[in-house]
Amino acid sequence: MKSPGDQDNVSVSQGFRVMFYMMKPSETTFQTVEEVPDYVKKATPFFISLILLELILSWLLKGKPPGRLDDFLTSMSAGVVSRLPSLFFKSLEVTSYIYIWENYRLFDLPWDSQWTWYLTFLGVDFGYYWFHRMAHEINIIWAGHQAHHSSEDYNLSTALRQSVLQPYTSWIFYSPLALFIPPSVFAVHIQFNLLYQFWIHTEVIRSLGPLELVLNTPSHHRVHHGRNRYCIDKNYAGTLIIWDKMFGTFEAENEQVIYGLTHPIDTFEPFKVQFHHLLYIWNTFWATPGFFHKVSVLFKGPGWGPGKPRLGLSEEIPEVTGQEVPLSSAASQQLKMYTVLQFAVMLSFYEETFANTEALSQVTLLLRVSFILLTLTSIGFLLDQRPTAAILETLRCLMFLTLFRFGHLKPLFPSLSFVFETNTPRAEVCQLTHQEENDFKVITESAGQENLTFSLLPFQTTEHCRRQASWPSCEGFFF
Numbered sequence: 001m002k003s004p005g006d007q008d009n010v011s012v013s014q015g016f017r018v019m020f021y022m023m024k025p026s027e028t029t030f031q032t033v034e035e036v037p038d039y040v041k042k043a044t045p046f047f048i049s050l051i052l053l054e055l056i057l058s059w060l061l062k063g064k065p066p067g068r069l070d071d072f073l074t075s076m077s078a079g080v081v082s083r084l085p086s087l088f089f090k091s092l093e094v095t096s097y098i099y100i101w102e103n104y105r106l107f108d109l110p111w112d113s114q115w116t117w118y119l120t121f122l123g124v125d126f127g128y129y130w131f132h133r134m135a136h137e138i139n140i141i142w143a144g145h146q147a148h149h150s151s152e153d154y155n156l157s158t159a160l161r162q163s164v165l166q167p168y169t170s171w172i173f174y175s176p177l178a179l180f181i182p183p184s185v186f187a188v189h190i191q192f193n194l195l196y197q198f199w200i201h202t203e204v205i206r207s208l209g210p211l212e213l214v215l216n217t218p219s220h221h222r223v224h225h226g227r228n229r230y231c232i233d234k235n236y237a238g239t240l241i242i243w244d245k246m247f248g249t250f251e252a253e254n255e256q257v258i259y260g261l262t263h264p265i266d267t268f269e270p271f272k273v274q275f276h277h278l279l280y281i282w283n284t285f286w287a288t289p290g291f292f293h294k295v296s297v298l299f300k301g302p303g304w305g306p307g308k309p310r311l312g313l314s315e316e317i318p319e320v321t322g323q324e325v326p327l328s329s330a331a332s333q334q335l336k337m338y339t340v341l342q343f344a345v346m347l348s349f350y351e352e353t354f355a356n357t358e359a360l361s362q363v364t365l366l367l368r369v370s371f372i373l374l375t376l377t378s379i380g381f382l383l384d385q386r387p388t389a390a391i392l393e394t395l396r397c398l399m400f401l402t403l404f405r406f407g408h409l410k411p412l413f414p415s416l417s418f419v420f421e422t423n424t425p426r427a428e429v430c431q432l433t434h435q436e437e438n439d440f441k442v443i444t445e446s447a448g449q450e451n452l453t454f455s456l457l458p459f460q461t462t463e464h465c466r467r468q469a470s471w472p473s474c475e476g477f478f479f
């Protein structure tokens with residue numbers, strides 16, 4: 001069974017409206033999961049457009065950007081890292097759902113009824129509320145959510161600061177829906193619910209009037225990201241704020257919100273952003289005496305300790321003064337610009353990898369993922385100004401050259417690929433014909449040049465083949 005997203009039938013209008021859950025049942029009802037478009041994958045241009053719009057509005061309204069460059073890069077890095085597993089595995093939320101549906105469902109609601117569509121909207125949002133609440137109230141689930149809260153700024157890039165671990169726990173909270181709601185309807189709403197939560201990460205929108213009563217809004221979600229005592233464990237909503245009002249976790253925005261974790265991690269390094277809390281749990285687990293206390297370390301709140309209530313003591317949360325200085329990189333402006341450039345180059349490889357996943361071998365995918373992770377780590381080291389940053393960056397550049405030389409990365413600018421070409425005589429390729437599955441025949445027009453027939457390695461694209469085939473000596477390289 002294919003994962004959602006193999007369809008391309010998302011118009012620009014739909015791509016925009018889906019960011020705000022403004023979709024009609026009639027245009028988003030599908031019989032099978034295979035037909036469900038990958039709305040999240042197609043959202044990249046809208047993410048970028050809205051981030052640029054927020055930048056402009058922030059300059060106009062406040063005379064400054066909505067955040068800081070180092071924090072922005074770290075958020076974008078987390079967004080990249082969180083999506084890398086999907087290059088190798090199908091969405092756990094959808095695959096586990098399908099498994100339960102196929103084996104344990106109690107009855108089938110009709111996939112093409114608009115009542116099923118609206119019920120799923122509510123069901124997914126309800127499931128998200130409880131997942132999100134448990135992600136803050138159970139230490140081991142918090143380890144897979146805290147990355148999202150580690151930004152000390154609050155802007156649209158914060159929405160992309162996602163945890164790579166989160167899907168391994170969130171699926172549990174949606175599984176009851178699989179007892180009666182068809183996977184194709186669920187696969188639509190799980191994406192809409194996620195995309196809706198993008199635009200609420202902004203300070204540009206202050207209040208939405210009566211909509212604040214029903215919807216989760218930027219104001220409500222700002223409270224959720226606050227480390228002020230009044231903000232802790234509040235406003236877990238995804239799309240509708242009604243759940244917080246029903247279950248007693250709602251808090252309106254009043255005094256100035258200071259963003260981030262109650263104990264900031266003070267780093268821009270992506271692995272620490274993602275995994276530091278696991279290490280904290282590990283150390284706390286072994287340092288806490290008694291079996292039941294150890295179990296409590298895992299399953300009670302992050303602030304729990306022996307003798308304390310389940311969610312810890314509110315007076316132990318550091319009080320905010322409004323004078324907090326967010327972590328800022330000591331790197332020079334030139335070095336920051338360098339990291340932005342390297343991030344942009346990495347992002348183009350990242351997008352190209354996602355666009356051509358099917359055509360790439362597992363080896364190439366692994367090498368590319370390693371390169372992406374090394375790039376993000378190196379950027380983190382440079383922003384953190386660590387002593388080993390220069391060595392790591394040198395190693396990264398060497399890895400880039402090696403991957404490029406052996407065809408695991410596609411040149412961004414084909415005209416610059418001459419750097420890696422040899423002095424062997426060139427023969428212009430005039431035709432490339434497909435023989436069998438992976439066999440290609442290159443017909444050259446140069447007189448006396450033998451025609452070449454060779455197989456494409458799994459990671460090589462036709463374009464790559466065309467370029468390489470212009471070297472008569474390339475056979476040794478290929479095989």
Ligand SMILES: [Zn+2]
Pocket residue numbers: 132136145148149224
């Ligand atoms: Zn949260």
Ligand SMILES: [Zn+2]
Pocket residue numbers: 148158159201221225
């Ligand atoms: Zn958020």
